[in-house]
Amino acid sequence: xxxxxxxxxxxxxxxxxxxxxxxxxxxxxxxxxxxxxxxxxxxxxxxxxxxxxxxxxxxxxxxxxxxxxxxxxxxxxxxxxxxxxxxxxxxxxxxxxxxxxxxxxxxxxxxxxxxxxxxxxxxxxxxxxxxxxxxxxxxxxxxxxxxxxxxxxxxxxxxxxxxxxxxxxxxxxxxxxx
Amino acid sequence: xxxxxxxxxxxxxxxxxxxxxxxxxxxxxxxxxxxxxxxxxxxxxxxxxxxxxxxxxxxxxxxxxxxxxxxxxxxxxxxxxxxxxxxxxxxxxxxxxxxxxxxxxxxxxxxxxxxxxxxxxxxxxxxxxxxxxxxxxxxxxxxxxxxxxxxxxxxxxxxxxxxxxxxxxxxxxxxxxxxxxxxxxxxxxxxxxxxxxxxxxxxxxxxxxxxxxxxxxxxxxxxxxxxxxxxxxxxxxxxxxxxxxxxxxxxxxxxxxxxxxxxxxxxxxxxxxxxxxxxxxxxxxxxxxxxxxxxxxxxxxxxxxxxxxxxxxxxxxxxxxxxxxxxxxxxxxxxxxxxxxxxxxxxxxxxxxxxxxxxxxxxxxxxxxxxxxxxxxxxxxxxxxxxxxxxxxxxxxxxxxxxxxxxxxxxxxxxxxxxxxx
Numbered sequence: 303x304x305x306x307x308x309x310x311x312x313x314x315x316x317x318x319x320x321x322x323x324x325x326x327x328x329x330x331x332x333x334x335x336x337x338x339x340x341x342x343x344x345x346x347x348x349x350x351x352x353x354x355x356x357x358x359x360x361x362x363x364x365x366x367x368x369x370x371x372x373x374x375x376x377x378x379x380x381x382x383x384x385x386x387x388x389x390x391x392x393x394x395x396x397x398x399x400x401x402x403x404x405x406x407x408x409x410x411x412x413x414x415x416x417x418x419x420x421x422x423x424x425x426x427x428x429x430x431x432x433x434x435x436x437x438x439x440x441x442x443x444x445x446x447x448x449x450x451x452x453x454x455x456x457x458x459x460x461x462x463x464x465x466x467x468x469x470x471x472x473x474x475x476x477x478x479x480x
Numbered sequence: 481x482x483x484x485x486x487x488x489x490x491x492x493x494x495x496x497x498x499x500x501x502x503x504x505x506x507x508x509x510x511x512x513x514x515x516x517x518x519x520x521x522x523x524x525x526x527x528x529x530x531x532x533x534x535x536x537x538x539x540x541x542x543x544x545x546x547x548x549x550x551x552x553x554x555x556x557x558x559x560x561x562x563x564x565x566x567x568x569x570x571x572x573x574x575x576x577x578x579x580x581x582x583x584x585x586x587x588x589x590x591x592x593x594x595x596x597x598x599x600x601x602x603x604x605x606x607x608x609x610x611x612x613x614x615x616x617x618x619x620x621x622x623x624x625x626x627x628x629x630x631x632x633x634x635x636x637x638x639x640x641x642x643x644x645x646x647x648x649x650x651x652x653x654x655x656x657x658x659x660x661x662x663x664x665x666x667x668x669x670x671x672x673x674x675x676x677x678x679x680x681x682x683x684x685x686x687x688x689x690x691x692x693x694x695x696x697x698x699x700x701x702x703x704x705x706x707x708x709x710x711x712x713x714x715x716x717x718x719x720x721x722x723x724x725x726x727x728x729x730x731x732x733x734x735x736x737x738x739x740x741x742x743x744x745x746x747x748x749x750x751x752x753x754x755x756x757x758x759x760x761x762x763x764x765x766x767x768x769x770x771x772x773x774x775x776x777x778x779x780x781x782x783x784x785x786x787x788x789x790x791x792x793x794x795x796x797x798x799x800x801x802x803x804x805x806x807x808x809x810x811x812x813x814x815x816x817x818x819x820x821x822x823x824x825x826x827x828x829x830x831x832x833x834x835x836x837x838x839x840x841x842x843x844x845x846x847x848x849x850x851x852x853x854x855x856x857x858x859x860x861x862x863x864x865x866x867x868x869x870x871x872x873x874x875x876x877x878x879x880x881x882x883x884x885x886x887x888x889x890x891x892x893x894x895x896x897x898x899x900x901x902x
Contacts, residue, residue, distance in 0.1 A: 322834065347723065348726055350836075350838070351864040353862045356859075357853075395836070416724055416725050417725060428560075442552060443556040457561075459561070
């Protein structure tokens with residue numbers, strides 16, 4: 303299916319299409335801000351949400367999502383920006399892929415779309431994506447002293463110890479664990 | 481520009497800055513000659529008017545608000561992480577629970593996203609039942625808003641009248657789904673059960689009687705001088721600010737923007753019903769009150785039409801790979817037994833791809849973004865919460881207002897903290 307991507311972006315987009323009826327285009331992360339600025343001028347003035355998808359390989363080694371066609375390094379994180387054009391009643395999804403680096407980062411767009419401010423803080427909190435140029439990139443949902451980024455696919459599930467009252471003698475008298 | 485925090489969007493962590501964190505309720509005066517009149521107070525998270533556990537760090541100059549920094553996350557329950565470890569048909573139960581006042585809308589967005597991934601279309605009767613339940617849910621959600629807002633602004637009896645009406649909606653939920661609040665009624669492929677004759681009877685009575693209750697509410701509040709003094713001109717949010725801050729729902733329509741997903745990008749057959757989108761250019765708390773009252777009346781109009789035109793036919797897609805076969809077929813058909821076994825041991829697997837679907841809830845755009853990696857569990861489920869986005873306008877509305885106006889402003893956003901923190 304051919305998606306209806308604005309002509310001005312044909313050169314920037316490395317890939318485009320439609321998934322389940324929604325148009326999308328993929329851009330390199332270096333040209334993300336440029337793309338969103340151009341789309342804002344095209345009428346896509348509202349950012350419905352931005353989020354991240356962790357494409358960590360499954361246990362059988364398969365990565366079901368291929369990422370951009372010309373990627374040299376294996377990609378892991380996908381940033382998704384869902385834009386809405388209130389006048390033209392259109393939706394467009396902009397996606398960009400980040401490599402599996404220890405400290406993945408992307409440019410902040412909260413000056414273009416103010417609601418992205420909290421979305422970016424949430425994405426940092428949950429996935430550990432660092433947004434360059436964000437004025438206060440701190441945790442938003444998890445406690446400030448939390449270690450790790452819970453929505454990453456390799457974050458352990460159910461690892462939090464529970465204090466039961468039947469163990470009260472132990473946790474009331476023994477010294478705290480190292 | 482990039483270094484400047486945008487107005488209206490809090491960016492400060494409770495732990496940065498001059499050691500604001502830690503204290504529970506008492507004030508702290510920052511050092512420095514210029515700021516010597518500024519008092520920093522914690523508003524919430526246990527203040528009764530914060531509708532749950534919203535904390536606002538407010539800088540006050542006397543009674544005038546100079547800065548508001550919302551702190552959220554107290555009700556974070558990891559709904560999105562939970563959804564990743566459930567099969568597609570099981571995720572419906574968690575969609576009920578983050579925005580606990582609009583479970584049907586979240587069911588609906590999730591169901592539409594999964595249906596788009598699977599490439600199926602639900603039959604017309606299912607669409608009509610979805611519309612009926614959505615509109616009932618909008619009424620019950622607005623009832624809680626109206627009751628609590630009235631209560632906070634001095635009209636204490638509003639809460640009792642509104643809860644009485646909401647209880648009738650909960651009775652309807654119970655009759656059709658067996659559950660009063662977290663119905664999980666709308667699910668991928670259709671709806672859970674057909675409308676019973678008793679449900680339609682109760683619904684008809686409700687449609688007849690509810691407009692009289694709306695008149696009663698209006699008698700109590702619309703021209704009430706105390707209520708007007710607390711809401712007219714309070715919480716001003718200009719059209720430009722509402723658009724810039726990505727507001728949806730009554731927050732956007734209260735600033736004069738004619739945008740309602742039911743009209744602008746119709747889903748589930750909303751284009752077939754004759755109703756109006758309530759807008760008001762007042763830009764204040766009173767305008768948003770009037771909009772919600774008008775939405776109640778429009779919901780009744782939609783309900784009337786939906787009940788009268790309720791089509792006959794199936795309420796689920798005829799796809800045995802997605803929904804279990806009827807019970808009686810299991811006794812006679814080997815094929816049905818296999819499908820039943822496969823569905824309840826493994827579930828179904830949409831093709832690789834992603835889909836976003838959104839519904840117009842009582843608070844705005846409640847959407848759901850689902851990513852499939854070809855297995856029977858979603859790779860990612862993201863809920864686009866209207867409350868999360870709308871809450872970011874708190875500072876813009878509250879700046880230079882009085883601290884007492886904060887109560888009206890928090891009420892007018894109608895943020896559900898479960899939805900904000902998910």
